[in-house]
Amino acid sequence: MWRFALTLDYDGVDDYVRANADTPCLNPDWRPPGGHLTAVLGDDGRHHLFRDQVALCTGVFYMSEVAAAMRDRRGMSRGLDATTQTALGARLVAEAEELRRQFATEEYVRHDGRIPHDRICSWWTDGTSYRMFAPKTAPPEHQRRPLTDEQVTWSVGLVGGPVDPSTVPPSRRCTFVGGRSVWPAYLGTDRLSRIRQQLTDHAGPLCHACGRTTGMVVDHDHFTGMCRGLVCWDCNAWLDTCPHLKGCPWAEYLNAPPALGLQLRHPQAAKDHQHDRARIDYLGFDPIAPARSWTRRR
Structure with missing residues (x-):
């Protein structure tokens, strides 16, 4: 309930938990699309995802x-x-x-034999700099939507054979709306990729929280800095809103993180310390001080 502690008092958090106690966090009827994913190199220099x-x-x-x-x-x-x-x-x-x-x-x-592509490209500019979104200093009417958008179409010819999508670096992938949740996590050689591989070997490639789609994100406890598991993008975004103590896949995951025994420290743990320190200053107290461990790994 860390995110709610910044906007609600104790009674507000208690009301939230009680009001949502009987509401399931996950839709039990939802199923991920089936099919086998592959990636194929196109003549635009990008790999394109196929199911x-x-x-x-x-x-x-x-x-x-x-x-x-x-x-x-x-x-x-x-x-x-x-x-x-x-x-x-x-x-x-x-x-x-x-x-x-x-x-x-x-x-x-x-x-x-060429594959048509269609995108709406949007950007903000003041004539000098270009950004995806307007800066906070821009007028309110510019904050709601980009100043410029343009529909772009092109076609791509395939020049390679199918490969495992997880071996394609993010910079070489053809991106699309919703693609972040479909492209498998990149298994490279950096530290985060090595941790992701350890988590996959330990508890499987499916999301360790919902078990319904591929795990993409190395989830970690922002208080301790320790990795909890490998989760999908949806679970990573909403996992911490779970109001249940038990009887819910998210609650079970949070109560007993699959990766707890591996004792893997997340590479971003030091940054979490800075962010949480600002939150603690705002609240006026540290909600779980005894559980903290800020000793950096050498």
Whole structure:
């Protein structure tokens, strides 16, 4: 509850925990998409991510084409019970995915084997400097959205064979919206990559918190600096909002971190000390002083 301690008092945190005690942190019906991931080098110098031979980084989703093809399915769930609706929904999602795969293949053929890409590039500029987002000193109307955006399209030809996506450095990957959660974590030779490999060997490649998708991020306790496990991007972002003491995958993970016995110190632990010191000064006290260990590893 560290993040809530900065904005709520004791009663506020208590109210939050009680109000959300019966609300599950994870949707039990959600399942990650299946398929085998590979990466292929393109003539643009980037590796492109594929799932079962469908490029994921194109930015082309064929939404209007799929909607038109499935127009006659509208209203099919009316009058059905919840169980039947769920089964129907899963079938329609699978059908829509198959249609996207079909449209992607047709597009690939139309472009003579080249893969079309579509992006909206946005940036802020004052005429001298260029940034992804406006600085805090910019006028309020510039804070809400970039000043400039432009749609860019191009096509890519494949020049290499499929490789393991985890071996492709981030700088050589074709990025796309949501791609950070799909591209496997890079297994390089730096210290963080070595820790990631240790965690994978210790508890497997799936997220150690939810167990539903690939673990990407080396999660660590910001108080002690010790690694807790390998988690997906969603769990890394929301794990610490879990209000449960037990009976929840996130609570079980936090109560007994899989990597605790490995005693691996996160490379960013020293920076956490600086950030937490500012928070402690704001609160006026250190909430878990006895558990801290700021001795740097030599």
